Amino acid sequence: MFHHLLLGFGLIGASSGIGTETARVLALRGVHVIMGVRNVAAGRDVKEAIVKEIPTAKVDTMELDLSSIASVRKFAADFSSSGHPLNLLINNAGIMATPFMLSKDNIELQFATNHIGHFLLTNLLLDTMKKAARTSKREGRIINVSSEAHRYTYKEGIHFDKINDQSGYSNFAAYGQSKLANVLHANELAKRLKEDGVDITANSLHPGAIVTNLFRHMGPISGLVNIFGKIALKNVQQGAATTCYVALHPQVKGRSGEYFKDSNIGQASAHGRNVELVKKLWDFSMKMVK
Secondary structure, X not given: OOOEEEEEEEOOOOOOHHHHHHXXXXXXOOOEEEEEEOOHHHHHHHHHHHHHHOOOOEEEEEEOOOOOHHHHHHXXXXXXXXXXXXXXXXXXXXXXXOOOOEOOOOOEHHHHHHHHHHHHHHHHHHHHHHHHHHHHOOOEXXXXXXXXXXXXXXXXXXXXXXXXXXXXXXXXXHHHHHHHHHHHHHHHHHHHHHHHOOOEEEEEEEOOOEOOHHHHHOOHHHHHHHHHHHHHOEOHHHHHHHHHHHHHOHHHOOOOOOEEEOOXXXXXXXXXXXXXXXXXXXXXXXXXXX
């Protein structure tokens, strides 16, 4: 029986990066991969490339813009009505260090895309995952692709009162804030799933700094990253390795509420382990998506 994976490429662009490589590796392992893509044409190209390399691959694309609450709701409704089971959910979309912008829903764009979109998507697909875990007798896994950047956020961790405030906005701190939210979200999910007694784990991870078009908003740094990054940073295969490990490896069975790094259990920042911050973020996110 095929697992189903939902891969949020979102604004990374489905034509490159960790999301594409993760999809390829999982398809190779017999996972039925469903890619949530903002750019449908690019998604189709990725699908064709994977199937060309792996003729037995089962890959589908569905349109999904994680910066839009309406798009997330439509995607989740379409997915649920497709009747597909869902064993794996990989929240992988990301934009990085953008200039200050608001989403269609008037939420700061990095927070909207990197956290709120994933938060809502996960909530909407949770019943489908619970059903799949029960009927397949197979552990479900939810994976939030965070970053070591979650350590470099605003002083108080998350600017709850100033999320959409342009004054005091730092493109890097706002990125770190959204990645911290990924860690906190996974931690609270892990706790709730355990309390519900369902066989689903939730973890976050740092994929490894790699050369992708995430760096495109960084001006001169972007060029340097492309020159020196090839030496210092991981390649895409290495960058996707931890995601694939947490998604598929038997050693990870039963592990939940952990932060992984280099295919090992690491330790999140103090903010990332702050129980009060977790609760506050959950309530805050709930209000935003209602």
